[in-house]
Amino acid sequence: MTKIVGVAGSLRSGSLNAALLRAAVDLMPAGATLEIGTIKGIPLYDGDLEQAEGIPAAVTLLKEQIAVADALLLVTPEYNNSMPGVFKNALDWLSRPPADSARIFNGRRVAVIGASPGGFGTILSQNAWLPVLRTLGMQPWFGGRLMVSRAGKVFNENGELVDEQVRDQLREFNRNFVEFLKN
Numbered sequence: 001m002t003k004i005v006g007v008a009g010s011l012r013s014g015s016l017n018a019a020l021l022r023a024a025v026d027l028m029p030a031g032a033t034l035e036i037g038t039i040k041g042i043p044l045y046d047g048d049l050e051q052a053e054g055i056p057a058a059v060t061l062l063k064e065q066i067a068v069a070d071a072l073l074l075v076t077p078e079y080n081n082s083m084p085g086v087f088k089n090a091l092d093w094l095s096r097p098p099a100d101s102a103r104i105f106n107g108r109r110v111a112v113i114g115a116s117p118g119g120f121g122t123i124l125s126q127n128a129w130l131p132v133l134r135t136l137g138m139q140p141w142f143g144g145r146l147m148v149s150r151a152g153k154v155f156n157e158n159g160e161l162v163d164e165q166v167r168d169q170l171r172e173f174n175r176n177f178v179e180f181l182k183n
Contacts, residue, residue: 121147
């Protein structure tokens, strides 16, 4: 069984990216699971806090979810033409302490998708992740991209994916990512 951990990069309860992640869970191919991790509860990174109190519980929980998974799926919003600060902050915490970073990230396969109410999807945010993923020693999958533009129209008021074309694209993305993980 292939296990992927997915994390949405928004804290907002009505997040389009959290909705996209929930839809991805339901559209996984047979033989694969997608477990939702969360960045909620992760404080702003502060070296003094780390030294005084250690790694926060929310960080430790997400680190352990990722450590036992075959891959990571980042579901990223796009804020001001880049990745959300809160999402980058979470990965900064996850890389602490440096001696443990390799266990979480080095060689871990990763894919990035995203949804945006704008017309360009999340192309700039997805591109902004690449140097971070490279620095962490991850293996990004470049076999497909999924950037859901005008996302406010593809989800209903309950956050359910109602656009059949996007549903098919997400199902195909998942299938291809899982195939990549088998090699």
